[in-house]
Amino acid sequence: MFDEELILENKIVKLRLLKSDDFDDFLQISNESSIWEYFTSDLIYEENIKMWIDEALGQYKMKSRYPFTIIDKVLHRTAGSTSYGNISRRDKRIEIGWTWLGKKFQGSGINKHCKFLLLQYAFEVLDFERVEFKTDVLNLQARKALEKIGAVEEGVLRSHTLMPHNRRRDTIFYSILKNEWQELKKSVFKDIVVGY
Numbered sequence: 001m002f003d004e005e006l007i008l009e010n011k012i013v014k015l016r017l018l019k020s021d022d023f024d025d026f027l028q029i030s031n032e033s034s035i036w037e038y039f040t041s042d043l044i045y046e047e048n049i050k051m052w053i054d055e056a057l058g059q060y061k062m063k064s065r066y067p068f069t070i071i072d073k074v075l076h077r078t079a080g081s082t083s084y085g086n087i088s089r090r091d092k093r094i095e096i097g098w099t100w101l102g103k104k105f106q107g108s109g110i111n112k113h114c115k116f117l118l119l120q121y122a123f124e125v126l127d128f129e130r131v132e133f134k135t136d137v138l139n140l141q142a143r144k145a146l147e148k149i150g151a152v153e154e155g156v157l158r159s160h161t162l163m164p165h166n167r168r169r170d171t172i173f174y175s176i177l178k179n180e181w182q183e184l185k186k187s188v189f190k191d192i193v194v195g196y
Contacts, residue, residue, distance in 0.1 A: 013114055030100075034103070036100075065085040070105075081099070097135075132173060138169075143174075150187075153173075
């Protein structure tokens with residue numbers, strides 16, 4: 001389903017398989033602690049970045065996750081990472097998550113372009129019926145961003161995830177369904193489709 005040569009891109013952003021060699025680029029953009037406040041790993045530390053990359057590539061080998069490196073095509077710089085995961089071929093369901101951007105790239109529109117490419121591939125190529133997202137219930141910025149792209153809030157799983165520093169996270173789920181996708185392309189993602 002996911003070829004290691006898979007590349008999703010438009011004029012603004014390129015998503016390609018994460019590689020061990022991305023470590024140095026990630027190290028340069030992961031050094032602000034505010035990025036990791038709601039993330040399940042604290043990648044401000046070198047050893048944590050290495051472990052996170054190893055885990056992502058291990059899950060890729062097991063075919064349970066497809067981790068991407070996000071490249072800003074305008075600046076020709078690594079901007080962060082995102083993934084497909086929790087893949088159920090039988091149920092035609094997939095999650096988009098594990099997403100982070102270096103501080104410099106936040107608020108630049110890159111995240112919206114990434115989500116468009118990932119949603120388009122999930123619905124139009126993989127023919128999945130459901131794309132889901134989850135985030136920390138406290139992460140209002142992520143929740144607003146998901147609502148902006150048309151994701152529907154579905155509910156909260158209490159004490160769902162252990163976070164760094166032993167905090168228990170309440171996790172909120174969102175989804176977009178295949179039968180909603182064409183309308184979202186025409187409305188929410190209209191500017192991206194036109195400039196594609």
